[in-house]
Amino acid sequence: VTLHQPVLLEPVLQKFLEMDSLPKTLWDGTFGRGGHCRAFLQRMPDCQITASDCDSEAIAFGEENFKEEINSKRLRLLLGNYLDIAKQFSNDGVKFDAVFLDLGVSSPQLDDADRGFSLYNDGPLDMRMDQSKALTAREIVNSWNADDLEKIFVDYGEAKRAQRVADRIIHERAKKEFETTKSLADVIARVEGWRRKGHHPATQYFQALRIAVNDELRIVEEVLPTLIHLLAPKGRLQVITFHSLEDRITKYKLKESTEFGRLVNKKVIKPTWDEQKDNKRARSAKLRVFERGE
Numbered sequence: 001v002t003l004h005q006p007v008l009l010e011p012v013l014q015k016f017l018e019m020d021s022l023p024k025t026l027w028d029g030t031f032g033r034g035g036h037c038r039a040f041l042q043r044m045p046d047c048q049i050t051a052s053d054c055d056s057e058a059i060a061f062g063e064e065n066f067k068e069e070i071n072s073k074r075l076r077l078l079l080g081n082y083l084d085i086a087k088q089f090s091n092d093g094v095k096f097d098a099v100f101l102d103l104g105v106s107s108p109q110l111d112d113a114d115r116g117f118s119l120y121n122d123g124p125l126d127m128r129m130d131q132s133k134a135l136t137a138r139e140i141v142n143s144w145n146a147d148d149l150e151k152i153f154v155d156y157g158e159a160k161r162a163q164r165v166a167d168r169i170i171h172e173r174a175k176k177e178f179e180t181t182k183s184l185a186d187v188i189a190r191v192e193g194w195r196r197k198g199h200h201p202a203t204q205y206f207q208a209l210r211i212a213v214n215d216e217l218r219i220v221e222e223v224l225p226t227l228i229h230l231l232a233p234k235g236r237l238q239v240i241t242f243h244s245l246e247d248r249i250t251k252y253k254l255k256e257s258t259e260f261g262r263l264v265n266k267k268v269i270k271p272t273w274d275e276q277k278d279n280k281r282a283r284s285a286k287l288r289v290f291e292r293g294e
């Protein structure tokens with residue numbers, strides 16, 4: 001099994017453990033492989049935890065590996081998009097002392113070629129975190145027009161040669177439909193060229209496709225105000241972001257909500273050098289913490 005090394009684990013724990021009263025209820029909206037969740041269970045023994053993920057493989061992993069915690073009712077696992085679940089909790093009037101989101105993809109999702117996220121492990125062009133959804137990267141790449149492709153490459157990937165890449169995709173797909181991650185990565189690399197060692201020229205384009213397939217930015221933007229309203233008085237929300245686009249949204253949405261509480265840290269929390277060295281995925285991580293008022 002590929003495991004997922006939880007990012008910024010110590011600061012996240014610290015920000016929950018230093019609360020005036022220890023959280024009694026916590027919702028982890030991005031369970032993944034339960035790295036953070038396992039630590040919450042261990043370090044907050046009196047806390048009841050709800051954890052959810054939209055990826056059925058993540059939930060199946062949790063059911064298999066957290067049996068004891070589930071049986072003793074310390075942990076409840078739910079399959080679903082955190083936006084839908086947040087709205088449901090809000091309708092039901094549920095409150096939490098602690099809410100946690102660790103955005104983006106998990107290492108097993110990235111490493112499993114069949115999920116189609118990887119630039120390096122060839123697989124079908126998929127990129128869905130929730131495999132029950134219809135839209136895949138393959139559909140976007142093979143059916144969207146050049147303007148729409150260029151727009152996502154610019155907006156979600158901040159890509160340099162977005163227009164040329166979009167045109168080349170249209171040209172190539174007229175000959176043969178794109179089916180695999182490698183076929184697409186190779187075409188993009190030919191247009192972009194290798195400029196930075198160790199940085200695949202298609203990285204930004206893959207990020208853009210992934211964001212589009214999973215509608216990531218709209219969902220984050222929409223969920224944050226709801227999450228703040230799910231917090232009990234003095235409850236805390238912690239969000240880890242992995243790229244500047246989702247971080248910008250998180251920063252501005254939390255700032256916008258200061259009538260309901262305060263930002264716990266003026267400055268964003270980043271991984272130490274040691275963590276960045278140990279875990280490549282941690283390099284771009286940023287943690288923001290919001291505390292609800294009385």
Ligand SMILES: C[S@@+](CC[C@H](N)C(=O)[O-])C[C@H]1O[C@@H](n2cnc3c(N)ncnc32)[C@H](O)[C@@H]1O
Nearest residue numbers: 006030032033034035036054055081082102106
């Ligand atoms: C970075 S991983 C979480 C890793 C986890 N904290 C751990 O330590 O194992 C992000 C997870 O969030 C899930 N996810 C992403 N967007 C989601 C959404 N809108 N709703 C529910 N789950 C989502 C992904 O499927 C993935 O499993």
